[in-house]
Amino acid sequence: MKHVIIPIFIPHKGCPFDCIFCNQKKISGQMDEVSESSVRAVIESHLNTISRGSLIEIAFFGGSFTGIDREEQIRYLEIANEYIQNGPVGSIRLSTRPDYIDDDILTYLKKYNVSVIELGVQSLDREVLEKSNRGHSIEDVLTSSKKIKDKGFSLGIQTMIGLPGDSFEKAVDTAKKVVELAPDIVRIYPTLVVKGTYLERLYNTGQYKPLSLEEAVDLCAVLMEIYESNHINVIRVGLQPTDNICDGGDVVAGPFHPAIRQLVESRRALKDIEEIIVKNKLTGKKTLAILADKKDVSVIIGQKKSNIKYLKERYNYEEIKVYTDSNKCECYDVKY
Template sequence: MVIPVFVPHKGCPFDCIYCNQKTISGQAGEAGEADIRKTIEEYLQTSRDAFVEIGFYGGSFTGIPKEEQQWYLEIGASYIKSGKVKQMRLSTRPDYINYDILDFLSGYGVKTIELGAQSLDNQVLNFSNRGHDMETVVKASRMIREKGFSLGIQTMIGLPGDTVEKALNTARAVIAMAPDIVRIYPTLVIRDTFLQKMYESGKYMPLSLEEAVDISARLLELYEGNNINVIRIGLQPTENISETGDVVAGPFHPAFRQLVQSRLMRNRLEEYFRENELFNIKEINIECSPQNISNIIGQKRENLRKIMNEFNIGNIRVTAKDKVDLFNVKT
């Protein structure tokens, strides 16, 4: 369990064109110590035997004044000392990492650092007003791993100037940095951002849901093939992050990850059917683990319909079976 403590837009002097942190974090103001402790205690009530971490998200944590960092970290450290929390994690910008900062964080029980890389293409970073280049991400990642922290990389697809090939190249560059965890976020047009102005003036066109799902599925396959844990795909739906909230345009879906996992499974099934020349068959049975059934079938049985049409299959039955890694296809 990760208990999120949001530090909205603190420590970041940049205005990335897609960013409105009070909307993304769902928190407009700065929380006081009582509010933070209340949040932590509420989560702890349901933690049971979970491995519990406190995560500082929302801003660029290591960019805020050191005294403020210390203030937040001491709150978290008090729960580590009491045994209620195991460790802390935080997110920050790659240009706000150096050895002194890492030594400081290590002394308080921070174990995981996630870098908001967004892209590893310099043109995309420049168009998004990120304020750093690809090499900065590579250097920060190397220092984090050298100091013994777990490394997380946050990436985005569909930023201005981005393409499918650039997204794939970014994933390959991320893999080369050997992170422990990765997040994939499709770019959404959020209210009160410069990206909204670009969109409304016709200078920016977001990915369609279909495009975002397809690209994300290809990225997920790359990461899974290199044993990198993708812990999130798509922004967490909230009152603000919704089609009736502050999402102006873009590939938002409340179950975006499930769409991506289902698309990846369909891609794998189609490849299997082609390689084994499974065409014009009356009925096929696909065996899979119980937890994989929904990914095989797809939302509203879309995967089965697409495969049946493409390969001229009369009927496909999906059967739950334990100890099946991916799927077994039987004719």
């Protein structure tokens, strides 16, 4: 069954903190305030384009939902819940801060059929949290994550890499700590310098250096391996491109790429293939034959054939062939 999310962005509502990387109106592309009528309009617009039989979910993103005025939260939830009661929508998800979760909040979220709660954790390193002005502690993350799971919600964890004070080792350590929380889903966002943020000021004064695209891809490949080897679904890598989040838009610096997840998957494939080459001593051959599923061909080849070019240069292959039919490739060197 196809899973379709109807996203409703509520930029910077419910959050009293100014995280140094945050400008939710720029990031979400949602510049106007959200009204009850606009929520209905967004839902109706999406429903008109969704095929029958899809699993539909309404998602409140962009702000700290449970930090919004309680009455306003209820009005949004009541609208979304109407579409569950009337049939076309199956569930509701929302994102919020780790320090804006308690038993009372979870009780009324359950009443309105919220099924997934995503926490904006960003890092589980104290120095990174402090330098980013997150305003919550690691203990808040541990406590709220346990409460969410104990109440029967699906838990999502949103993380960032490349924040001030972060490092490869700290990012890997955060991933390992996230695994211990046993979330159902994870998002990984390489930090971008967005216009109108304090991080932009630090970047312009030379006090902050963002990750390069290569560094971000390498690190995300490692983190995805950690999560997926522990049966945790990574549902997004990188911000969704919008009219604002794009080359020439509001991204001042940082590892932005409209298809960064594909780059990460290609890097993982390249690493796997290299390990097979070395383990099976496949160097010194003129031709390398790879047998793969059709869905994996693009990640094996890489964007602009980057993986093929690398393997040829690194191992002196004259030709690399990727097959999808075992009948045409009975003597393959690598099966991926």
